[in-house]
Amino acid sequence: MNAPPRRPDRQRNRKGALNRPGQSGYADASRLEAEQHPGLPARIAAAAILNDIVGKSHSLEECFSPGAIPARLGGLDARDVALARSIVTVALRRLGTIRAALGELLDKALPRQVSYLEWTLIAAAAQILFLDVPDHAAVDLAVRATRLETKSAPFAGVVNGVLRNLARGRDQILAKSDPLDDDTPPWLAARWRKIYGEALARAIASANRDEPTLDVTVKSDPALWAERLGGVVLPTGSVRLTTHAAITELPGYADGEWWVQDAAAALPARLLDPSPGMRIADFCAAPGGKAAQLAAAGATVTAIDRSAERLKRLAANFARLNLHADIIVADIAGLKAPPFDAVLLDAPCLATGTIRRHPDIAWIKKATDVATLAAVQSRMLDKAVELVKPGGVIVYCTCSLEPEEGELQISALLRRNPDVLRSPILPGEVGEVAGVINQNGELRTLPSHLPADDPRLSGLDGFFAARLMRRG
């Protein structure tokens, strides 16, 4: 439900205002040097943030959140922040390809203790291979960034040579780059091959290399809003936009007529068939996309989340949308409440279905996280059963492609609790999108679903959802 500024991956190099680097790890970076070379601080920040994400497991959102700006982005203007974000995003999306290409061009491995050298090269390679930045600018600024740090300065010649060769070999590098073998971490590629088979795993990995779509959920009249916003109405009822304009500037945003929500993320709340007077608990509610759907349908919504910060965003979103929910900051493990007519459980998960949107996930999540999160989800499901009325409905969902967080979670619940039944989802409930309902009547969307020739109109986040009923 955020309204981030959107920029295309292919972004022009700009001669902007004078900039100065923030505290980006280049302690001796001179302000004068930066002022003489617009765009240099953005490159320095991008390299430092890539190190924060891949090296220290910070999330992309966290690194570019307003709270993070003083640490890495201090002093950069909005256009340079957007440029740094474009570089980081595409570098993460194509990290495997970039690393393989640099590996072939380097005579020997880079010394590990030279902190930002590898990331300076990777950020520059991302510009050369995937952004609309002139090669000479990407190379020149990377060499300058390398010279600014005492330890990396001796490698300025290597950086220059490697990046020039990379630019010369661009076409071959791109031609041989493989989405599954190069741009998917090996543990995930192996998992997806096993779960989905070679062809589907490849299609998922390929979809993850595209920029994400921009979908909105409208309060009413999708056709009207598609026309006003220059978008298309999807079979699921969401409106898909192709604009690169700032979201907050679009018609209807300030009036609270719609909110940003991936088309697949908009499906689970609908499965509860919310209606006026229905008491629904949203167990993991923030930032509130699904809770807004429930409230917009007239349901009496209790929005619970353990993150007070994220609930502030929910409250702000609800205020803009002129919707109401009772907001409770709580860990649902200890929640006590009179039973609800229905519970929506959008559980915390690995989020591997949203890699196209959040390419950092591919590199900061680990195979061992699956079991840890599955245990959390299982306890949350038990709590949902406890707090729904007999005869009440639960919708469980995750934005994960991993069966332990989806299909297997539900089969285990049904085995351990005979009071719970599946309430199968019918294709008509989710817009008749081909192949998204499994044989148990559960929803399983994949990034490769809803294909279109234009990547801006193609794909869905990977979601799992099951509808359950507590016996009366």
Ligand SMILES: C[S@@+](CC[C@H](N)C(=O)[O-])C[C@H]1O[C@@H](n2cnc3c(N)ncnc32)[C@H](O)[C@@H]1O
């Ligand atoms: C997938 S997000 C929810 C997205 C939200 N449903 C929406 O549509 O905007 C998962 C949420 O679960 C919350 N969460 C994680 N563990 C929790 C717990 N034990 N109790 C309550 N909330 C929790 C997180 O703070 C996070 O906001």
